[in-house]
Amino acid sequence: MRLIFLRHGLAEGHFSFDQDADFERELTAEGIKRLHQTFKQFRKVESNIDVIFSSPLARAIQTAELFWSYYQDSDLEMMADLDILDDPRHLVEYISFLPTDGTYVFVGHDPHITKVIAALLALHPEHEFMTIKKGGICVLEGGMWKGFTMELLVSPKFLRTITD
Structure with a gap:
């Protein structure tokens, strides 16, 4: 699914x-x-x-x-x-x-x-x-006391696809 x-x-x-x-x-x-x-x-x-x-x-x-x-x-x-x-x-x-x-x-x-x-x-x-693929990118934004939000989670496959 x-x-x-x-x-x-x-x-x-x-x-x-x-x-x-x-x-x-x-x-x-x-x-x-x-x-x-x-x-x-x-x-x-x-x-x-x-x-x-x-x-x-x-x-x-x-x-x-x-x-x-x-x-x-x-x-x-x-x-x-x-x-x-x-x-x-x-x-x-x-x-x-x-x-x-x-x-x-x-x-x-x-x-x-x-x-x-x-x-x-x-x-x-x-x-x-959550798993970060080899060559993948994850960006978190926030702080230790207020918490973090995930701003970006991208696989290398996705990055290759949009640049080809």
């Missing part, structure tokens, strides 16, 4: 506790441009996607549709479990029932998808949750 998590692109305005207003925020022209650049490169690395799941919020739907334009053989489905206010455990449970031979993309929001990723990595603490 391959799981790919994708945060929506640059959207207009800022998060609002007015759920209807936040639900309708769309991508900016710059956000769309950047996503096309990203997806064009990513297509060189990941050739097959089975299903693209999207949050029902407008900016995520737009992001998922743009991503789908690079993977038109994939199914595209809306998923309430990717809503920014949903409990991340719901998505973790859903993933546990997916066929294990598939590649799935989840288009959503932060911090929701970050929490899902963290939960999936911590499911089996006896397993190494």
Whole structure:
């Protein structure tokens, strides 16, 4: 099973506790441009996607549709479990029932998808949750007392693909 998590692109305005207003925020022209650049490169690395799941919020739907334009053989489905206010455990449970031979993309929001990723990595603490390939690069940013965030984790295969 391959799981790919994708945060929506640059959207207009800022998060609002007015759920209807936040639900309708769309991508900016710059956000769309950047996503096309990203997806064009990513297509060189990941050739097959089975299903693209999207949050029902407008900016995520737009992001998922743009991503789908690079993977038109994939199914595209809306998923309430990717809503920014949903409990991340719901998505973790859903993933546990997916066929294990598939590649799935989840288009959503932060911090929701970050929490899902963290939960999936911590499911089996006896397993190494991250491996740096020979020649790979990992960048952490932060501090000892406030913690670190992973800014980048790239395999040499990915780097070769985008430079060829």
